[in-house]
Amino acid sequence: MPEQPPAAHTPAYETATLTTCDREPIHIPGAIQPHGVLLALDLDFRIVVASQNVQSALGVPVEELIGRELAHAIGTVAAASVVAAIDEEDLTEPIHLVLPDDVRRGTLLGVLVDLVLHRSGERIVVEIEPEDFVTQRRVTYRSARAAMSRLTETQTIAELCDRLAIEVRELTGFDRVMVYRFDEEWNGEVVAEQKRDDLNTFLGLHYPATDIPAQARRLYTANWTRLIADIGYAPVALDPVLDPGTGAPLDLSFSALRSVSPIHLEYLSNMGVTASMSVSMVRDGELWGLVACHHYSGPHHVPHDVRSMAEFLGQTASQLIDERERSDSRVEELYLQAVLAGITARLAADGRPPLEALIDDPALLELVGADGAALWDDSGLHAVGDISRDEALLKRVVALTRRDDDGLVQASSRLARLAPELAEVEDAPAGALLVTMAGGWLLFTRNELVEVVTWGGDPRNKELALAENPEVRLSPRKSFEKWRGAVRGRSASWSAWHLETADRLRQLLEAKIVRRSREQIAIAESLQRTIVLDEAPEVEGLSVFARYRPAEGQQLGGDWWDEIVLRDGRTAFVIGDVAGHGFTAATAMAQIRTALRAYLDDAGSPAVALDKLDRLMGSLVPGRTATALIAIFDARDLTLELASAGHPGPIRVHGGVARQIDVEPRPLLGIGVDGGVSTRLQLGSEDIVLMFTDGLVERRQVPIDESLEILRQASEGGPRTAPLPQWADALVEAVPGTLDDDTTLVVLRID
DSSP states (O other), X not given: OOOOOGGGSOTTOOOOBTTTGGGOOTTOOSEEOTTSEEXXXXXXXXXXXXXXXXHHHXXXXXXXXXXXXXXXXXXXXXXXXXXXXXXXXXXXXXXXXXXXXXXXXXXTSSSEEEEEEEEETTEEEEEEEETTSSOOOOOOHXXXXXXXXXXXXXXXXXXXXXXXXXXXXXXXXXXXXXXXXXXXXXXXXXXXXXXXXXXXXXXXXXXXXXXXXXXXXXXXXXXXXEEESXXXXXXXXXXXXXXXXXXXXXXXXXXXXXXXXXXXXXXXXXXXXXXXXXXXXXXXXXXEEEEEEEEOSSOOOOOHHHHHHHHHHHHHHHHHHHHHHHHHHHHHHHHHHHHHHHHHHHHHHOOSOHHHHHHTOTTHHHHHTOSEEEEEETTEEEEEESOOOXXXXXXXXXXXXXXXXXXXXXXXXXXXXXXXXXXXXXXXXXXXXXXXXXXXEXXXXXXXXXXXXXXXXXXXXXXXXXXXXXXXXXXXXXXXXXXXXXXXXXXXXXXXXXXXXXXXHHHHHXXXXXXXXXXXXXXXXXXXXXXXXXXXXXXXXXXXXXXXXXXXXXXXXXXXXXXXXXXXXXXXXXXXXXXXXXXXXXXXXXXXXXXXXXXXXXXXXXXXXXXHHHHHHHHHSTTOOEEEEEXXXXXXXXXEEEEEESOOOOEEEETTXXXXXXOOOOXXXXXXXXXXXXXXXXXXXXXXXXXXXXXXXXXXTBOHHHHHXXXXXXXXXXXXXXXXXXXXXXXXXXXXXXXXXXXXXXXXXXX
8 A cells, every 4th residue: 555645644643553543643633635724823813824725725825924914814804704703702603705816816715715713722723615615505594494303203213313314415415324323342333324326235334443543533522523525635734833832733623624544544445435524423422423424426525514514413313312312211210110119119028138038039130131140248149040159250250340439339241351261161241230238249140142243344354464463554444345243252231220220229228238237236235235244354363354346337246255263263264256247146156155155164175165166056056157265364373274266366465575375276166177275375473465356456458467466566565654454445446447347355464
């Protein structure tokens, strides 16, 4: 393919390659199309930049215009009209007039022209086009109103797009007019078409997102119409290339004459197009689609008034599409509200916990159009419908769906794009909608939607070219033969109303859970007050102090501590933690505490007592786990006999030095593994032993080893200057962060 003329780009451009296509600065091409001229003015209406064709168009050399007043180029009457429009901020309508030809000769002098104005930074841009380039199609108020009425009378979006294509083709005279709609990934589909009878149809063809790169889509959103009157034009450079006042190329984002990327011109040429025009369709500030107009029988100039009318029709259609999509959404939302109301009524009548009742509800999947659903809370995983029961896989899907914006309802229809390895997992979902709740999550999933589409040429060609040679010159697809391919790895898209409905469900569940939790917390508090000691007991030779703090939000957990005088005169101190929160955790804690009391008095050895308790828990509280630390104090020889089941080791402060005690570990309680042993510790005068639950040292985003070190350092030296209670309170607050779990601290000091 021959290289484009040098005037196509400013020196600031780099050669377009596959790796730079999306970065091509198409808003600053440094050139315009030759069917008009461009003048850029400063705020004093002096010309600072002009297109190099002013000699042939206005009869004056470009070097003579730079620095001169606008009147020198277009005459005093036309210049005064421009000044008046700028002063009145009236830049929406072009100025129609005839430029004087009494002194000079030029193609735009003595003929009716349009002066189109816009601002570009600090510059005022004046573009001059001939109004009678071809036979003018008259645009009147009556014709505009009639066209708008015909658009409004359509009933569906498909009918609207068909009517829009008819109106734009009749208005502009192009050989082919298409309505081109973007999907969520910016691939396009031709959804309506009007054409010459002898042309092949493009209706239903799909085109990859790479055909219209991101910077082009941004310009389509800012500037709603673009005309290329002659694909074979030679670009006209601006002079100077860099604005002398700013040192940068003139931004032509809103220019009607802006020169087009040579890549795009080659693309159109490969399609046999000789002239083109596009009209943007924008919905909620985002590009919805384009009205794409193609001509095949030579250059085709469309006057400014006709382009403005086409833009007006595009705006009208965009608004109608927005209204109809919102109407369709409203119908769907009302239906889903009815489904949610039914779920709400059934949950209210169900005596089970809300989440347990929800996963069994027959309308749960219908609520968001899901194939399957999974619920995770402290009781484990529950699933319904066509969904994997692999807990690790579902947690992986949750992690992929949950992004960093902390939204409570999030969705993806392309999980395999986030993690390609999922495509190889047989029962992995293609899409997911995640509802995050306190203490768990609800995951809706959708299976893969395999869609066969007809592409206008193989959409993989650019990627294949890049793989073969990363430095290959970007060449638009030369073949537009139909190419059929399957779109894989995605589910049906989640609509906005699905996310909104899921959020309403979340609010309903959390309200029910809060109400139920309040009832359970009241019972748990009452139960815990009867079990957990309010005051430390008096023990010969020992000062005992204890502190209990609930988690954030006053949520009770499974922490407890206890003191038991054994038959042989020794005193056992126990600190433990049952997994979970609320009523069930408090109930399990009460049962475990009572059983351990009996085992300690009978066994004497803390390790044997823990073994017996571990075996009992399988039948007493099945599915529950707990940790415990037992320290039996003998006042006669100042010894401690210690045994731990998955619990943090205590800290000893001896001679002012704090160290964590190594207690022989054994597994958690509740998993049925025996074999624990006891550790004996000799204490000295004024020694201190700290027993605590993991809530004291577990903080979000703080490693446990770091938290333990902070607590050890805070313990160093002991309560030398403060009474024991105040020192203990300071230790509870030593590790920074939120108390995510309830916390218990027991302090033993040798008197």
